[in-house]
Amino acid sequence: MKKKLEDYWEDVVTCGHCRACTVMNWHVMEEWVPSCPAGEYWDWEAFYCVGRIEMARAVMEDELENSELLQEIVYSCTTCGACAATCLIFKGMDTVGVIEALREEMVKREWMPPRHIQLVKDTESLHNPYAEKHESRVEWAPKDVIDSGAKTAYFVGCTSSYRQKDIAKTTADILKKIGIEYTILKDEWCCGSPLLRTGNTELGKKLAKHNIELMKENGIEEIVFSCAGCYRTFRTDYQEMFDEELGFKVYHIVEYLYKLMKDGKLEFKNPINxxxxxxxxxxxxxxxxxxxxxxxxxxxxxxxxxxxxxxxxxxxxxxxxxxxxxxxxxxxxxxxxxxxxxxxxxxxxxxxxxxxxxxxxxxxxxxxxxxxxxxxxxxxxxxxxxxxxxxxxx
Ligand code: SF4
Ligand code: SF4
The missing domain is CATH 3.40.50.1860 (Rossmann fold)
Structure with a gap:
């Protein structure tokens, strides 16, 4: 189950403020190499992971009130997980989990940045965060694969459906060239990643539920993703939220292609110098x-x-x-x-x-x-x- 902010209390109050989370793994890098984009950009302790962990404690203890600065600190984290990777060496705190739970608490208290309020509204009404029409989601797609009944689905995601359409078209081309019988489901909704990463858990869950039901109704056995964010959301968030067998396998396109390559079903003929x-x-x-x-x-x-x-x-x-x-x-x-x-x-x-x-x-x-x-x-x-x-x- 996805943890709430209060579930992280013990982790948060035992943070040693060692600041290991501000650099990459030094055993591998062999020197101190910055890891936190937000901390480096704002160049202030509050904007590093260690600062946000302290904000989490202060919010739990009602020491902080809503302010533009608090929103800027909490929402400027890219949730990249570089801090969690090094905290793992010392303490093992799920720092991104804490930051997302802090955001969830701030959403509950209506302490969200104004831009996010609009993003949430658009995603709820149009099922994508780009304020585009739901009906135009599959406009780019080959007609013969839309709701075709195949058991392998290509989950396109909002960014490739509406912005980086070349990635969607190219992925579809590859699947066709290598002879995969696949479908694109017309009623695919945003996977929920932009909402879940920003603390809008309830709406994220609603989108997840819709997508899971859609896959089940269509008898989907495996899903291929060309978007890293959608893949992560299905693979980790959906699993955590529902705590049950989802009934389908998920593959990022690179896993899928690598598997075919290993089985001798994918060969590259044309050199690219x-x-x-x-x-x-x-x-x-x-x-x-x-x-x-x-x-x-x-x-x-x-x-x-x-x-x-x-x-x-x-x-x-x-x-x-x-x-x-x-x-x-x-x-x-x-x-x-x-x-x-x-x-x-x-x-x-x-x-x-x-x-x-x-x-x-x-x-x-x-x-x-x-x-x-x-x-x-x-x-x-x-x-x-x-x-x-x-x-x-x-
Ligand atoms: S590495 Fe972990 S324990 Fe150390 S300051 Fe960062 S969050 Fe706290
Ligand atoms: S997840 Fe956030 S706090 Fe951690 S390194 Fe990335 S930007 Fe910094």
Missing amino acids: MKVTYHDPCHIGRHIKKNGLIKGIFKEPRKILEAIPGIELIEMPRNKENAWCCGAGGGVKATFRDFAVETANDRIKEAVETEADALVSTCPFCARNLMDAIEEYNHNIEFYDLVELVNKAL
Whole structure:
């Protein structure tokens, strides 16, 4: 079951204020490398994880009142989980769980940033946070796969349905090329990630319920996702919220393609002569845990890239569980755009330093923010979603 703020009381009051959560894992990095985008941007203790943990205690003890500053501190966290990854070494607090529970408490007290109030209204009435018409969700999709009755569903998600449509179209192309019988369900709703990450748990649960019922009604046995956030929401949040067998398997597209590759059902024919570096989306990286340990999808995207003839993969210094967040998650892109794009700019600079021709990732939300930084800061590097390279290579 998803924990409430008061369930974290013991964790919160035993935080040693050691500040390990402000840096990446030093055993791996071999030096002190900053990990918290919000803390680095605002450059004030309150904006690091340790500050938000203290806010959680103060809210529980009724020491704080609503203020614009409190909202800014609590809602500027991208929920990237870099802090949780290092706290794991010392104490093992689920710091992102605490921050999300604090947001849930603030929602209950009506202490939400105004931008989030609109986002919640749009998602409730239109089933997407972009204020787009629900009927136009599948406009981009091949007609023959909409509600086709297949047992494999491609859950497209709001960002690819309405903004990064190329990722949706390319994923559909790949599934067709490799002969997967799949469907896209017309009545798919937002997975709920923007709501759950910002403390709007009740509405998030309503969306989750709808999507689970929809999958059951259509006899779906497995779901493929091209969005890291949707995947994380189904895999972890839906499971936590309902505490029951969901009745279907979930795969991020890189897991799905890697599985086919291992079974000898996916081969790349066309070479792509390009040096690339790979950005790990937080939602399929640090957010994926097993028995309390991080078990992210790190190997699969790298193996796929390495299997494409002509591709040379160069790692950025901060990678896998120590990856720098793109800056968009946790409701940040909608509320603190400058901070989001500057955080992406830090990532792009790191990618440029590898001398790669292109930065590759596998999440439409990361894609949007990273491409915004490339454009706005005039960087000389291309961006591809991994599915775009796979499609070219097939
Ligand atoms: S690493 Fe954990 S215990 Fe240390 S300050 Fe951060 S949250 Fe507290
Ligand atoms: S989740 Fe990321 S942005 Fe939020 S406090 Fe932790 S490191 Fe900072």
